[in-house]
Amino acid sequence: MSVLKVEATEQPGGTVVRIAGRAGAPEAEHLEEQLARIASLRPRRLVLDLAGLEFLSSMGVSALLRLHREAKNNGTDLRFASATPVVRELLRAVKLDAIVPMHARVEDALAG
Numbered sequence: 001m002s003v004l005k006v007e008a009t010e011q012p013g014g015t016v017v018r019i020a021g022r023a024g025a026p027e028a029e030h031l032e033e034q035l036a037r038i039a040s041l042r043p044r045r046l047v048l049d050l051a052g053l054e055f056l057s058s059m060g061v062s063a064l065l066r067l068h069r070e071a072k073n074n075g076t077d078l079r080f081a082s083a084t085p086v087v088r089e090l091l092r093a094v095k096l097d098a099i100v101p102m103h104a105r106v107e108d109a110l111a112g
Contacts, residue, residue: 005052006034013110014045014077020052028059035063039070046071047109051082061094068100081109 004027005020017038023031038046048064056064071078081103083091091097103109 004030006031008038011110014047015041015043016047016049016106016110018049018052020054022055023053023060023063024055024057025059028057028063031060032063032066035067036070039067039074039076042074043076045077045079045110047079047081047103047106049081049106050084050087053084053087056087056090061090061096064091064096064100068096079103079109081106 003021004023006017007020008015008017010016015038017035019031021027048067068078070076079101080091080097082105083102088097088102091100091102101109
């Protein structure tokens, strides 16, 4: 079983959440709990660094959709950054890229 790591750090420009590992069905609940905890802090800007995310299941996509709703309700500016090609294509396929800005680098997401 793969370990999913979710780690938040404060940086100038916002909170960066690094997600690493596989977000399959077994890990989706952990992902959702961690993202909900971070969202409850109501950061001004929240950037998900997806560079280390190897796989995202439909349950993982659902966790990201719930985070989007929570961020919108809280007035948090949610952004995705550094997605791997596989994850980026999945986010495009489910149209998450149409509602959450995607950036090539974390620095870009924090800057603008």
